[in-house]
Amino acid sequence: MSARFDEKTVLITGGAGTIAGATAQAFADRGATVVLAGRDADQLARAAAEIRADGGKVDWVTADVTDAYQVEAMVEEVVRRHGGLHVAFNNAGILGTPAPVGDLEDNDWHRVLDVNLTGVFLSMKHEIAHMRGNGGGVIVNMASNIGTHGRRPGLAAYAASKAAVSVLSQTAARDHIGEGIRINAVSPGATDTPMSFRPGETRADRDARMATANPIGRVGDPAEIAAAVVWLASPESSFVIGHDLVIDGGATA
Numbered sequence: 001m002s003a004r005f006d007e008k009t010v011l012i013t014g015g016a017g018t019i020a021g022a023t024a025q026a027f028a029d030r031g032a033t034v035v036l037a038g039r040d041a042d043q044l045a046r047a048a049a050e051i052r053a054d055g056g057k058v059d060w061v062t063a064d065v066t067d068a069y070q071v072e073a074m075v076e077e078v079v080r081r082h083g084g085l086h087v088a089f090n091n092a093g094i095l096g097t098p099a100p101v102g103d104l105e106d107n108d109w110h111r112v113l114d115v116n117l118t119g120v121f122l123s124m125k126h127e128i129a130h131m132r133g134n135g136g137g138v139i140v141n142m143a144s145n146i147g148t149h150g151r152r153p154g155l156a157a158y159a160a161s162k163a164a165v166s167v168l169s170q171t172a173a174r175d176h177i178g179e180g181i182r183i184n185a186v187s188p189g190a191t192d193t194p195m196s197f198r199p200g201e202t203r204a205d206r207d208a209r210m211a212t213a214n215p216i217g218r219v220g221d222p223a224e225i226a227a228a229v230v231w232l233a234s235p236e237s238s239f240v241i242g243h244d245l246v247i248d249g250g251a252t253a
Contacts (some may be wrong), residue, residue, distance in 0.1 A: 002236075003033035003230070003231075003234035003235060003236050004030050004031050004207060005031050005086075005087070005233075005234075006030075006031035006032070006116070007012060007031075007089070007144070008032045008082070008086040008087060009033045009034075009035065009078060009082040009084055009085050009087070009142050009216045010024075010027045010032045010033070010034045010035070010086065010088070010233070011035045011078050011085055011088045011089070011127070012024055012027075012034060012035070012036055012037065012038060012039075012088075012089045012091055013037045013038065013063075013065055013066045013088075013089070013090050013091050013093030013119070013123055014038060014039060014065075014070065014091040014093060014142070015035075015036025015038045015044055015047060015091075016036065016038045016043035016044050016046075016153070017038075017193070017194040018020070018035065018146045018192070018194070019091060019147070019188070019192075019193060019220050019222045019225050019226065020089075020091050021047055021221050021222070022023045022221075022225065022226040023091070023222075023225070023226040023229050024036060024051055024056075024058065024088055024098040025046070025050075025051055025054065025056065025225040025226070026223070026227065026229075027087070027233075028051050028054070028056025028057060028162070029054075029056065030054075030230065032057070032083055032087070032122050033057040034051065034056065034057065034058045034059070034060070035058070035059045035060065035061060035078050035081075035082065035153075036048055036058065036059070036060040036061075037060070037061050037062070037063045037065075037074050037078075037092075038060075038063070038092065039063070039064050040056055040060065040062075040063060040248065041062050041092060043051055043200035044058060044062065045062035045063075045077045046063050046095075046217075049156045050116045051144070052209070053062070053074060053168055056105040058137070059081060059082070060090070060226055061077050065090075065092045065115065065118075065119030065120075065122060065123055066115055066118055066119050066122070067122075068077025070121050071119075071122040071123055071125075071126050072126050072144075073139055074123075074126070075123075075126040075129070075130055075181065080119065080131055081187070084130075085095050085127060085130050085134075085137060086131075086137050086138070087137060087138045087139075087140075087144070087233045088122045088123065088124075088127045088138075088139045088140070089136070089139075089229055089233070090119070090123045090124065090127075090139065090140070090141045090142060090175040091121065091138045091142045091216060092115060092116075092119050092120075092123075092142075093115060093119075093142055093162075094111070094112060094115045094116065094117045094177065095112075095155070095158055095195055096108050096112035096155075096157050096176060098108075098154035098155055098160055098193055099154055100148045100153070100154060100156075105155060106158060108117070108157060109243070110188050112131045112157035112158055112161050113157065113161050113164075115161075116158070116161035116162060116165065116169070116198075117161045117165060118164050118204075119192075120142075120168065120169075121139050123160075123169075124139055124141070124183070125139055126174055127139055127234075128179075128181055128215065130174075131179075131180075131181050132176065132179040132180075132181060135180060136179060136180025136181050136182070137181055137182075138181070138182045138183075138186065138232070139172075139181065139182070139183045139184075140183075140186060140229050140232050140233055141165050141168070141169045141183070141184075141185040141186075142165070142185070142186060142188075142190065143162045143163075143165040143169065143185040143186065143187040144158070144159075144161060144162035144165075144187050144189075145188065145246055145247075145248040145251055145252050146158060146159050146161045146164070147160070147161070147162030147163035147164075147187070147189045147231065148162070148163045148187070148244065149187055149244075149246055149248075149252040150251065150252040153187065160168055165185060166185055166244045167240065168185060169183055169185040170185075170244070171242075173241050173242030173243060177242075178232045182235075182238070182240075182241055183241070183242065184205065184232045184240055184242065184243045184245065185243070185244040185245070186225065186228050186229055186232065186244070186245050186247060187226040187244050187245065187246045187247065188213065188220060188225045188248060189219075189220060189246075189247065190210060190211045190213075190214065190219045190248070190249075190251070191220040191222055191224075191225055191250045192220065192221060192222060193222065196210075196219050200242040206219070207218060211215070211218075213251075214229055214248075214249045214250065215250030215251065215253065216249030216250055216251060217249075218249065220247060220248070220249060224247060226246055228247050230246055233244065
């Protein structure tokens with residue numbers, strides 16, 4: 001992919017995570033100024049330092065995506081520091097505590113929906129508020145192959161939240177493409193992140209399980225997810241609107 005992002009500012013929520021780091025590096029390698037957002041300042045600073053060590057332009061800002069005031073302030077701070085916001089990857093999310101629906105604690109349900117769905121809504125709302133008055137932009141939301149595309153026992157809250165992100169992204173895409181804001185989603189399958197491990201599982205255990213559980217025989221590389229996000233953010237996908245791109249090695253094919 002030849003796309004460049006020189007003089008573009010890219011905001012990534014859940015910025016201290018593994019996929020966020022790979023995506024931030026991919027954007028930085030293509031000339032973007034990347035701003036990582038999340039709740040833990042120390043983790044964000046370490047993630048930013050890794051990208052900076054490779055010559056990337058990177059910044060970070062603390063924000064809890066479930067708090068409307070903090071999300072509004074996050075976008076305002078990005079614009080204040082860097083003069084605008086051109087691309088947003090709304091990546092913050094949690095798995096929650098697995099449990100059958102009948103045993104799911106109310107607080108666990110609300111927490112997963114607050115982070116995974118309301119966090120995306122609030123982020124988009126304030127990103128759109130800036131973009132619609134400043135020449136448009138691109139938003140990519142993190143969904144999952146668990147949700148619209150597939151289900152897993154014990155993950156009802158997660159699946160419901162990610163299915164809703166997919167539909168929210170499609171609806172928002174129709175709402176705002178006329179204002180020059182292009183919105184899509186990505187739905188990764190099992191990727192080489194902490195979320196891909198079952199309790200007590202070693203890397204060898206996880207890899208052996210995925211060798212038969214996934215048609216491709218392995219988990220995804222975070223760089224593979226990052227490449228899809230960068231493509232969706234680039235002019236090379238300019239005719240792609242309201243799409244939910246599944247990247248799961250054939251798990252839901």
